[in-house]
Amino acid sequence: MGRKDEMERLIEGHKRFLAEVFPARKNQFKLLADSQAPEYLFITCSDSRVVPDLICGTGPGELFIARSIGNVVPVTAHDVDGCTATIECAVEVLKVKHVINCGHSDCGAMKAALHKKGLENLPKAKRWLDHVEAAFSYRQPLNPLDGTHVELASLIRGNVVAQLNNLRAQPCVQRAEAEGRLAVHGWYYDIMSGRIEEYNEKQKRFVPLV
Numbered sequence: 001m002g003r004k005d006e007m008e009r010l011i012e013g014h015k016r017f018l019a020e021v022f023p024a025r026k027n028q029f030k031l032l033a034d035s036q037a038p039e040y041l042f043i044t045c046s047d048s049r050v051v052p053d054l055i056c057g058t059g060p061g062e063l064f065i066a067r068s069i070g071n072v073v074p075v076t077a078h079d080v081d082g083c084t085a086t087i088e089c090a091v092e093v094l095k096v097k098h099v100i101n102c103g104h105s106d107c108g109a110m111k112a113a114l115h116k117k118g119l120e121n122l123p124k125a126k127r128w129l130d131h132v133e134a135a136f137s138y139r140q141p142l143n144p145l146d147g148t149h150v151e152l153a154s155l156i157r158g159n160v161v162a163q164l165n166n167l168r169a170q171p172c173v174q175r176a177e178a179e180g181r182l183a184v185h186g187w188y189y190d191i192m193s194g195r196i197e198e199y200n201e202k203q204k205r206f207v208p209l210v
Contacts, residue, residue, distance in 0.1 A: 028060065038064040041090040043083065043167070044102040045071045045109065049191050052102075064090045070109030070159065071101055072131045073166040084170060091172040091182060101167060102187040102196075103160040106149065110135070110156045131166070135159035140206060153188075157206055160186040160199060 022029065042052045043066045052063050066086040074081050090096045103110075112118050112129060119126040138158035146153035164186045167173055176182035186199035188206055197206040 025060075032061045036061050036064075036094070038062055038090075038094060039097045040064065041066065041087065041094075041096045041099045042102065043067075043071055043073060043087075043100065043163075044189075045069060045104055045107055047104060047107065049106075050102070050104050050189060055189060055194070055196070064094060064096060066090075069125065069128060070107065070113075070132050071103050071163055072109075072128065073101065073163045073170070074131050075166045075169045087167070087170055088172050091170075091176050095181070097181065098183050098185060099167060099173065100185045100187055101160055101163045102189055103156045103163075104189040105146075105153060105156065105191045107152075107156050107159075110159055111152060113159075114152055114155050132159050132162065134162035134165070138162050157188050157197075157199075160188055164199065 038061060040058075040063050042056075042063045044050050044052060046067045046069050052065055053059060056063065064086070066083050068083050073083055073087070076084075087099070090099070109125075109129060110132065112125075113132050113135065119129070135155055135158040138161040139154045140157040140161075142150040142154055144150070164184060167184055168177070173182065173184065177184065187209065188197045188199075190196075196209040198209045199205070200207050
């Protein structure tokens with residue numbers, strides 16, 4: 001398939017959207033045209049296999065989404081980055097009620113962090129992954145259900161815990177939690193089964209969401 005054919009696939013998809021999807025939901029899009037009021041900020045990996053609206057059963061206007069490799073929430077003193085700017089906007093402007101940090105199985109970023117290879121020609125990605133080093137301190141108990149990927153899955157879950165700590169280090173999140181207007185959640189999404197686990201703060205472990 002050539003580049004032109006690859007783009008044609010997206011163009012055809014948009015044509016179907018205009019012909020079939022948009023007309024049936026025109027009134028909904030009309031309401032959303034001038035404003036949004038999502039209740040959830042969903043922070044997840046850039047991985048193409050993670051589709052938040054699909055796995056959560058949500059639609060336009062319901063999730064405010066931030067994506068980065070490794071579902072990272074950076075903690076830096078002076079730098080400006082897209083993820084923390086998005087968090088600030090979601091919490092202070094949109095007044096979301098929930099923030100979810102969602103990691104997933106077979107995460108390429110965490111594979112790179114675990115095996116320390118494949119980053120020779122990716123200097124910016126390598127620097128970005130400095131933000132996941134804390135995941136090694138929060139690795140979760142090995143789960144036999146993860147099969148041959150138990151070490152990786154343990155680290156991915158640990159990264160969710162590490163990013164929850166980074167999330168709570170954001171001043172706007174600290175204020176909103178203290179005021180009781182924001183709840184923070186950590187999720188692990190398994191691509192193979194479609195199931196989600198949530199980090200239980202009291203039990204200090206991941207439990208089935210459903």
